[in-house]
Amino acid sequence: MVKERLPEGKVRLGRNRKRIGAAILAVVILGAVSAGACALFQIKGVVTSVGDHSVTVANFLGTQTVDLTGAPLKAANIKVGDRIKIRKNLQGDIVYVKLFSIRNSEHRPQEKEQPGRIEREYHVL
Numbered sequence: 052m053v054k055e056r057l058p059e060g061k062v063r064l065g066r067n068r069k070r071i072g073a074a075i076l077a078v079v080i081l082g083a084v085s086a087g088a089c090a091l092f093q094i095k096g097v098v099t100s101v102g103d104h105s106v107t108v109a110n111f112l113g114t115q116t117v118d119l120t121g122a123p124l125k126a127a128n129i130k131v132g133d134r135i136k137i138r139k140n141l142q143g144d145i146v147y148v149k150l151f152s153i154r155n156s157e158h159r160p161q162e163k164e165q166p167g168r169i170e171r172e173y174h175v176l
Contacts (some may be wrong), residue, residue: 094137101129108135117145124148 094117096110106129107116117137119126122145129135134151 092139092141094135094139096135098129098131098133098135101126101131106135108137119145121145122148124150 094108094110094115096108096115098106099109099114100107104120104126105116105118106126107114129150130152136147136149136151137145138147140146
């Protein structure tokens with residue numbers, strides 16, 4: 052009984068091979084587009100320098116300097132060594148900033164605290 056159905060399965064697989072290949076290719080392309088969009092509109096890494104209105108962030112791709120003009124937080128709140136995550140919209144405006152600090156003695160309002168770690172989130176409304 053199984054031997055009789057085996058050739059039928061091979062024929063069906065042969066007929067659908069192009070569809071299966073196209074579906075796999077579509078998934079790979081969508082994944083690549085998603086990763087590319089994430090790289091364009093999101094910056095994550097460690098702060099290496101802070102200017103008056105800008106911050107330089109280093110990650111495994113390299114370093115990027117981000118202008119914080121119009122951002123929901125000021126450069127004075129950021130310190131070298133903090134980890135930061137910045138999201139931008141299509142126009143290049145910053146819409147979200149999440150700052151991770153490792154300090155034990157510093158406490159600021161609206162912070163989520165874990166032992167030895169402080170998180171601050173800033174959103175554009």
